[in-house]
Amino acid sequence: MRYIVAGYVVILGLLFLYAVQIVWRRRRLARAVARVVATATATAHDGAGDAVATSVGRHP
Amino acid sequence: MSDLEPVTDRTHGSPVPAAADTGPTPPPARSARSRATERVIGVLALVGTVFTVWLGLWVTPPDRTQGDLVRLVYLHPGVAWVALYLAFGLAAVSSVLYLWPRTRSLFWDRLAAASVEVGVVFNVCTLVSGSIWGKPTWGVWWAWDARLTLTAVLLVLFLGYLALRRIPAEPEVRARRSAFVALFAVLDVPLVHFSVNWWNTLHQGATVLNPGLTLKIHGSMAWTLLLGFVSLTLAFVWMLLVRYRIGVLEDWLDANELDAALAERRSEGAGPGHTVPSEPVGVA
Amino acid sequence: MWHDAALVAGKDLRIEARSRVALSQVAPFGIVALALFAFALGPDRGVLARGAPGLFWVAVLFCTVLAVQRSVSVESADGARDGLRLSGIDPAGLFLGKAAAVGVQLLVLEAILVAGVVVLYGARIQVPWMVGVSCALGTIGLAVTGTLYGALSSGLRMRETLLPFLLLPIVAPVLLAGTRIWQAAMVGGSPGDGTQWLRLLVAFDAVYLAVGVILFGPIQETA
Numbered sequence: 001m002r003y004i005v006a007g008y009v010v011i012l013g014l015l016f017l018y019a020v021q022i023v024w025r026r027r028r029l030a031r032a033v034a035r036v037v038a039t040a041t042a043t044a045h046d047g048a049g050d051a052v053a054t055s056v057g058r059h060p
Numbered sequence: 061m062s063d064l065e066p067v068t069d070r071t072h073g074s075p076v077p078a079a080a081d082t083g084p085t086p087p088p089a090r091s092a093r094s095r096a097t098e099r100v101i102g103v104l105a106l107v108g109t110v111f112t113v114w115l116g117l118w119v120t121p122p123d124r125t126q127g128d129l130v131r132l133v134y135l136h137p138g139v140a141w142v143a144l145y146l147a148f149g150l151a152a153v154s155s156v157l158y159l160w161p162r163t164r165s166l167f168w169d170r171l172a173a174a175s176v177e178v179g180v181v182f183n184v185c186t187l188v189s190g191s192i193w194g195k196p197t198w199g200v201w202w203a204w205d206a207r208l209t210l211t212a213v214l215l216v217l218f219l220g221y222l223a224l225r226r227i228p229a230e231p232e233v234r235a236r237r238s239a240f241v242a243l244f245a246v247l248d249v250p251l252v253h254f255s256v257n258w259w260n261t262l263h264q265g266a267t268v269l270n271p272g273l274t275l276k277i278h279g280s281m282a283w284t285l286l287l288g289f290v291s292l293t294l295a296f297v298w299m300l301l302v303r304y305r306i307g308v309l310e311d312w313l314d315a316n317e318l319d320a321a322l323a324e325r326r327s328e329g330a331g332p333g334h335t336v337p338s339e340p341v342g343v344a
Numbered sequence: 345m346w347h348d349a350a351l352v353a354g355k356d357l358r359i360e361a362r363s364r365v366a367l368s369q370v371a372p373f374g375i376v377a378l379a380l381f382a383f384a385l386g387p388d389r390g391v392l393a394r395g396a397p398g399l400f401w402v403a404v405l406f407c408t409v410l411a412v413q414r415s416v417s418v419e420s421a422d423g424a425r426d427g428l429r430l431s432g433i434d435p436a437g438l439f440l441g442k443a444a445a446v447g448v449q450l451l452v453l454e455a456i457l458v459a460g461v462v463v464l465y466g467a468r469i470q471v472p473w474m475v476g477v478s479c480a481l482g483t484i485g486l487a488v489t490g491t492l493y494g495a496l497s498s499g500l501r502m503r504e505t506l507l508p509f510l511l512l513p514i515v516a517p518v519l520l521a522g523t524r525i526w527q528a529a530m531v532g533g534s535p536g537d538g539t540q541w542l543r544l545l546v547a548f549d550a551v552y553l554a555v556g557v558i559l560f561g562p563i564q565e566t567a
Contacts, residue, residue, distance in 0.1 A: 004131045007192040008113060011135050011185045015295060018181045022302045029309035036313065036320045037086045159562070213513050220510040227500050240496055240563055241510065244489075247555065248514050251548050255517040258540055259524070 087312040090305065102298040108291030115284040123281075129196060134284050136189040138292040139182045144214065146296060147179025151218075152246040155239035169235035170311070172242060173225055174303035176218050178296060183215045206256040213252050217245040231311055345437040352433065352441025357448060359418055366449040370410045371456050377403040378460050389466050396467035397526030400457055401519050404486070407453045408446075408515075409508045412490035415446050416498045416507075425498065435561035439491060443556070447487035454479045470532030478525035478538075481545040485518045488552045495563050521545045 116134040123130035154172035157163045190208060191201050202208065221241050225234060360366055381399045385391050392399070419425040428438060458475065461467045469475055493511045497503045521541040528538035 001128045003192055003196050004128055005117070007132050007189055008117065008135065010192065011139065011189050012109065012113070014181065014185050014188070018178075019295075019299060019302075022299060022306060026302055026306050026309065029306060029313065032313055032317075033087060033309055036317055039320055039324055213516055216509075216513040220506075220513065223506060223509065224497075224500075227506075229499075233499075236562070236565075237496055240559065244492065244514060244555070247551060248517070251517045251544070251551070254547075255520040255541075255544055258544070259520055 087308055094301075098298060098301045101294055101301070105291055105294035105298050108287055108294060112284060112288045112291050115280065115287065120280045120284050126197075129193060130281070132189055132193045134288040135292075136186065136193060137285075138288040139185040139189060140211070141289065142292050142296045143179050143182035143186050144211070146293065147175050147182060148214065148218065148246070151175040151179060151221075151242050155242040158235055158239045159243070166231055166235060166311070169231070169238065170304055170307040171300075173238065174300050174307055176221050176242070178299045178303055180215065180218050180222065181299075182292075182296065183211065183218070187211055187215065204259075206253075206259070209256045209259075210249070210253055213256075214245075214249065217248065218242075221245065231314075345434045345440070348434045348437025349440035349444060352438050353444040353448075354441075356415065356418065356442060356445030360445070360449060365414055366411060366453065370407050370414070370449075371453055373410065374403050374407045374453055374457050375460050377406055378457065378464055382464060392465040393467050396461045396465045397523045397530065398519075399465070400461045400526065401482070401522045403457055404450070404454055404482070404522075405512060405515065405519060407457075408450060408486045408490050409511060411446050411449050411453070412494045412511070413504065413507060415442055415491065416494040416503070419498070429564060435564055436557040438564075439495075439556045439560035442494075443484075443487045443491040446490055447483050450483045450487060451479065454483065467530060469529055471529040474525055474529035474538055477542065478522050478529070478545070481542065481549060482518050482522040484549045485545060485552065486515055488549065488556055489514050492552065492556050492560070492563065495560065517544060517548050521548070 112134055116131050120131070120134075122128045151172045154168040154175065158165070158168035158172065187208070190211070194203065195201050221238060224241055225238050227234070229237070378399065381395075381403075382392060385395060419428065458479075462469065490511060493507060493514070497507050497510065500506060521544045524541045525538040525545075528541075
């Protein structure tokens with residue numbers, strides 16, 4: 001019977017640990033994305049003071 | 061590409077507005093409905109698994125021949141089915157769909173990658189649960205039985221797939237490479253199956269793994285078995301959804317992180333009053 | 345396609361003839377592998393003789409990895425790979441040619457290893473034609489899959505470590521079949537023992553040959 005309980009613990013433990021890991025990974029990535037968007041937006045807005053410059057979208 | 065041509069988000073087909081001065085486009089947000097669905101599936105999977113454990117370990121009676129060992133059968137075929145057929149099968153189909161020009165979309169590639177990663181986890185669970193069952197039953201932790209060997213070969217094949225994906229490359233290049241590897245791995249499965257089966261017609265221990273108790277199965281055992289299958293399948297789906305989202309976010313970061321950092325550097329040097337051109341990149 | 349295949353095979357084999365890498369490096373490595381097996385399994389020649397089929401085929405697999413690596417690296421200098429693609433050579437022909445070159449090299453290596461196994465392990469081969477056929481069919485399978493995976497990994501920085509990891513599980517059926525056929529050849533039983541394994545080898549070869557001919561073009565574009 002110990003084998004059975006060990007089996008259940010190991011299998012479900014593995015699955016549970018993986019589940020925790022992917023949730024944590026997703027959260028960490030979402031935060032990183034938010035950071036990138038925030039910095040880029042802030043950076044872009046730094047140039048907003050110059051009206052002429054902002055109307056030019058991208059340089060080839 | 062002209063300045064004003066809208067960048068098309070190839071995944072979803074919708075044009076991404078050229079954001080000249082509002083920074084990179086964030087990745088598509090998940091709708092409230094998709095988040096709710098994911099939560100529901102997750103909860104159902106969890107509840108189902110807890111019930112399976114309760115039923116499996118306490119409520120159901122021990123088997124006439126196997127005794128308490130039968131309790132592992134509530135989990136083992138379930139994880140095996142998820143890994144071998146559901147996960148790797150889905151990965152193979154997604155890979156084909158990615159390679160097929162008509163349906164080519166990085167969505168399939170990400171789905172395949174997510175499916176393989178989750179499948180590998182379930183594959184490990186399959187081998188471990190089988191091994192734990194095998195020790196008291198056959199006295200050995202491992203046997204070169206057809207099923208075991210095939211499952212182990214599958215694990216190695218798809219670990220190779222994951223290793224290949226780690227190598228940095230353009231998303232499309234990586235997707236094609238991975239798709240080919242997945243395809244070759246799948247083609248090999250029937251071949252290995254035949255060879256290992258022929259190899260092991262000597263010690264036909266394989267039949268022991270079959271739940272032969274389906275014939276004289278006690279009511280509660282059948283239900284527990286079914287519940288185990290369903291719960292594990294739901295768990296797979298939930299994990300797939302989360303892992304897929306991780307793929308989307310990772311790809312977006314790869315595409316945009318450098319640009320954002322560069323933009324930051326440039327703005328530090330330029331000072332106020334200068335526009336920093338930013339190249340919006342949708343998650344393709 | 346066949347013309348292109350012959351061209352490419354001829355080129356690769358000529359390179360080998362001039363540089364003699366397979367002969368001077370891979371073959372000795374194969375023999376060293378056989379020696380290492382002997383050290384590992386102990387002085388009992390009975391064990392070695394009985395294990396000869398498996399040990400032979402494992403040594404062949406090691407040599408295959410090296411031969412394929414060599415086949416891939418030949419193209420990496422001087423933009424040779426781009427040159428090949430620009431030259432308009434039929435990709436299927438390129439595939440068949442490279443696979444053929446690797447196959448020929450492997451056959452030579454196998455001949456050496458067979459001699460090694462007979463001499464070093466005291467293996468007794470009762471039915472030589474089975475050994476020959478298994479080597480021929482096995483070689484085709486190894487060369488074909490090796491070329492496919494070599495092409496897939498040709499652009500990668502971690503090719504050296506990744507290629508064996510990817511390739512060896514795929515050729516597990518060849519290992520199994522080759523070993524079983526050799527065992528039948530050594531025991532001298534009726535050929536019937538080995539025919540189902542021969543059928544497996546033929547199926548393996550056919551599947552991967554077809555896949556290679558069809559997909560080699562797209563695979564090349566990935567590298």
